[in-house]
Amino acid sequence: MSAAAPIRVGVLGAKGKVGRAICEAVEQAPDLELVAEVDHGDRLESFGEAGTQVVVDFTHPDVVMDNLKFLVSNGIHAVVGTTGFDDTRLDTVRSWLIERPDVGVLIAPNFAIGAVLSMRFAEAAARFFDSVEVIELHHPNKADAPSGTAYRTAALISEARRKAGVGPSPDATTTELDGARGADVDGVRVHSVRLAGLVAHQEIILGTQGETLTIRHDSIDRNSFAPGVLLGVREIGNRPGLTVGIDPLLDL
Ligand SMILES: NC(=O)C1=CN([C@@H]2O[C@H](COP(=O)(O)OP(=O)(O)OC[C@H]3O[C@@H](n4cnc5c(N)ncnc54)[C@H](OP(=O)(O)O)[C@@H]3O)[C@@H](O)[C@H]2O)C=CC1
Numbered sequence: 001m002s003a004a005a006p007i008r009v010g011v012l013g014a015k016g017k018v019g020r021a022i023c024e025a026v027e028q029a030p031d032l033e034l035v036a037e038v039d040h041g042d043r044l045e046s047f048g049e050a051g052t053q054v055v056v057d058f059t060h061p062d063v064v065m066d067n068l069k070f071l072v073s074n075g076i077h078a079v080v081g082t083t084g085f086d087d088t089r090l091d092t093v094r095s096w097l098i099e100r101p102d103v104g105v106l107i108a109p110n111f112a113i114g115a116v117l118s119m120r121f122a123e124a125a126a127r128f129f130d131s132v133e134v135i136e137l138h139h140p141n142k143a144d145a146p147s148g149t150a151y152r153t154a155a156l157i158s159e160a161r162r163k164a165g166v167g168p169s170p171d172a173t174t175t176e177l178d179g180a181r182g183a184d185v186d187g188v189r190v191h192s193v194r195l196a197g198l199v200a201h202q203e204i205i206l207g208t209q210g211e212t213l214t215i216r217h218d219s220i221d222r223n224s225f226a227p228g229v230l231l232g233v234r235e236i237g238n239r240p241g242l243t244v245g246i247d248p249l250l251d252l
Pocket residue numbers: 012013014015016017018019038039040041042058059060061063080081082083084108109110111112148225
């Protein structure tokens with residue numbers, strides 16, 4: 001019996017920090033073939049010309065919607081790590097997919113397995129503590145703040161507390177310098193640190209009577225995102241429609 005043909009993979013943002021790590025990981029995977037590398041100024045049409053089946057996008061929040069629209073309308077599956085997806089954007093992607101029910105799109109705020117688990121742990125813990133705050137820490141070249149992971153973490157925490165009937169975190173601050181208490185994301189305070197030497201890190205701090213719990217994840221190398229991305233590349237052809245987060249691919 002002959003082995004299945006390798007999946008033909010393209011990378012958008014191929015010269016970027018994460019794009020480079022993904023190209024390397026695809027090249028090392030025997031069941032995948034890197035057939036197109038596209039970066040700023042290159043033509044998206046080269047994906048079609050190369051017979052690309054799945055494109056991985058790690059570009060910029062300002063351009064990712066145009067990229068996705070092109071991929072979906074050309075019948076190419078997409079695995080997207082680029083941030084900036086709020087509910088409105090996700091609904092727009094769903095509306096494009098109605099026209100192309102054969103296409104799968106996976107959008108994940110974080111492909112690192114530890115980061116996904118840390119969000120789940122925070123979601124589970126959220127209802128047992130009076131207070132919860134999120135601190136995300138990244139390299140200083142990051143375009144967006146808060147991080148996509150922090151948005152997702154805050155949403156999961158907020159929903160878990162709402163379902164359990166837990167009230168807002170206590171906070172008696174009446175006088176503050178703008179920004180001192182971070183951003184309010186779904187009722188959760190999120191603090192963004194940008195620091196040379198860092199890659200991608202997040203702490204969720206929970207507190208209640210006489211105890212605190214800190215859940216911390218550190219991506220110390222961008223190859224931490226590769227296993228989750230490759231899992232998405234292998235699975236997305238069998239998952240038409242929109243999948244948000246890699247949780248269902250991990251049976252979480
Ligand atoms: N979901 C996840 O697990 C992760 C998500 N991310 C997200 O991925 C995105 C990229 O991060 P990172 O690699 O650090 O960023 P980089 O800036 O290092 O890389 C982005 C690359 O995309 C290129 N680019 C910009 N516009 C286009 C375009 N229209 N078409 C093709 N290429 C383009 C950039 O070129 P130029 O610089 O010339 O503009 C650059 O080479 C961010 O949104 C980040 O938050 C990052 C890590 C993990």
